[in-house]
Amino acid sequence: MEDIELLNDTFNLYMQKGKEAKEKGNFALAKRNFMLAGETMMKMAKASKGALREARLTRARRIVELSSDLKEKKKEENADDDVKKWQSAEVPNIGFKDVAGLDDVKKAIKIRMINPYLHPDKYKLYNKKTGGGVLLYGPPGTGKTMIAKAIANEVGAKFYAVKGSDIVSKWVGESEKNINSLFEEANKQQRAIIFIDEMDSLLGKRGVDTHNDKRVNEFLQQMDGFSGKNPNLLLLGATNRPWDIDSAVLRSGRFSQKIYIPLPDADARRFMIEKSMKNVPTSKDFSVDKIVQKTELFSGADIDELCDRAKDEPLLKAIATNSVVEVTNKDFDEVLKVFPPSVTEGDLKMFDKFNEDINSLISKKKK
Ligand SMILES: Nc1ncnc2c1ncn2[C@@H]1O[C@H](COP(=O)(O)OP(=O)(O)OP(=O)(O)O)[C@@H](O)[C@H]1O
Ligand SMILES: [Mg+2]
Known part of the structure; x- marks a missing residue:
């Protein structure tokens, strides 16, 4: 001692x-x-x-x-250095063509986030509103982050990406300052998008955690400061827990447009499976449709994982025998036995309820 x-x-x-x-x-x-x-x-x-x-x-x-x-x-x-770090140095190499399905979503995003940057004159001519905030929400693994990256790729705007889970611990005690400098920096640009991924962990409901409350307050202040004033600054948020976000953040005038990113439908699943199996040796009777039918609740990320795992056994055999072993539907069935979808019916009900709640809010306002 x-x-x-x-x-x-x-x-x-x-x-x-x-x-x-x-x-x-x-x-x-x-x-x-x-x-x-x-x-x-x-x-x-x-x-x-x-x-x-x-x-x-x-x-x-x-x-x-x-x-x-x-x-x-x-x-x-050094807050300015931090801002520079958020700005994605390389524009991700993902385009809308890589995103399966979600045609309505792509259309809404084109109208709201891409065309204003590509055709500003037309937007002026039609006196279309631009700027503001868009929230992408939906079950995990449905392509929200992917869509954000595709947007960054398609518009010639500076893209500032902030990820809730990364910065909450990093920002303890200095969040306000950082949020402030983020907005300031973005505001200086001719065109900019601030993307906040995993928004629920950054802007949770107030009243539980003082750090969170300070972040939310500063954020609201910043949003109100720029809204309407800078048509070239767009806010994009993504979350799989929209009900955890402070409701003031989602109010109209802030993240007023909310876009639901659902689980992939049959066509989208087919697209993803075909993409993953492209040029891969498969048996003559291999049927993508059969897999599509068996993967109803699967998210995009689940489909990725399923296809990847289904290739394991044939690949091992191919290595062991130094030959080409084709992937069959049975390989998929074996994986499906032990790999349930990550999103449950219960999760989907929570989204149904959230959708109902925001829709009823919207219709109340219209009355
Ligand atoms: N619509 C889609 N089209 C093509 N690939 C998809 C799609 N949705 C998901 N994926 C695949 O799943 C992976 C994970 O998707 P992504 O990270 O965009 O999900 P997310 O919606 O952001 O999930 P989370 O809510 O967990 O953050 C992607 O990298 C992609 O490979
Ligand atoms: Mg994501």
Whole structure:
């Protein structure tokens, strides 16, 4: 066991040095000293028992928190760098032609998000509204992120991609500043799209988590600030849990257009299976339609996975025998036995209900 008194002296020394550095504005040095003080307090906690141990643990945690606050202050100065990082350096190589089915969705997106950029004169002539926010929502693995990438590819606009799950932890305590600089940067561009993927984890319902609430408030303020003023700035959101998003974010004037991305229908599933099996050796009687019939609740991502797994056995055999082994419907059936669709009827009911709720809101407004 380490000597508590010695540890205590060390602790006091680090704290003292940390405070001095902080007063001088040397945050890097201050942070290092506070971290060391926190570690020392942690050692003291481990060497003690009961209430004292708890108190020391709490203190150690508070000190570590304090030092990460300092890090945030320093990061704020670099917020612009962060914005540059969001901007996708390379435009993803995915087009609408790769997205199976969803014709209505593609049409709506063309009208709202692509044509305004490609044919601004026509939009002026017809006095069409542009800008604002569009939310893509639907079960997981249905192509929402894929569509966003296709949009980035088809419009000549700067594309800022922000992913909820990535940045929630990264942004703790500095979200407002970051959201603000994101909008500022996008606003400077002639044409820009801000894409927020997994929006539910970034802009959840308020009242549970203060960090989330601050993010939502800042976001609402920013959205209201730009809406109507910059017709060339579009917001695109995607989520598979729309009911978790704060309702003010979804209100009209903000993400007013909501587009449901459903599970793929039979034609879309056929397209995906054919694409995956293109040029792959299959048996003479191989039937894509049979697979289409058996995959009713499958998402696009499930179909991908199914096709990939069905190739495993023939491939292994082909390697073992150094020959060509054709893929058969039986290979698919074997995988189907152990691979249920990832979306359940229960999940779909939640979407039905959400759709009903927003539709009833819309019709109430019209009355
Ligand atoms: N409509 C589709 N057309 C072609 N491929 C699709 C389609 N939907 C899904 N896929 C396939 O599934 C993968 C996952 O899709 P994507 O990441 O776009 O799903 P998502 O809707 O964003 O899901 P999540 O809600 O979980 O984020 C895609 O990379 C693609 O291979
Ligand atoms: Mg996605």
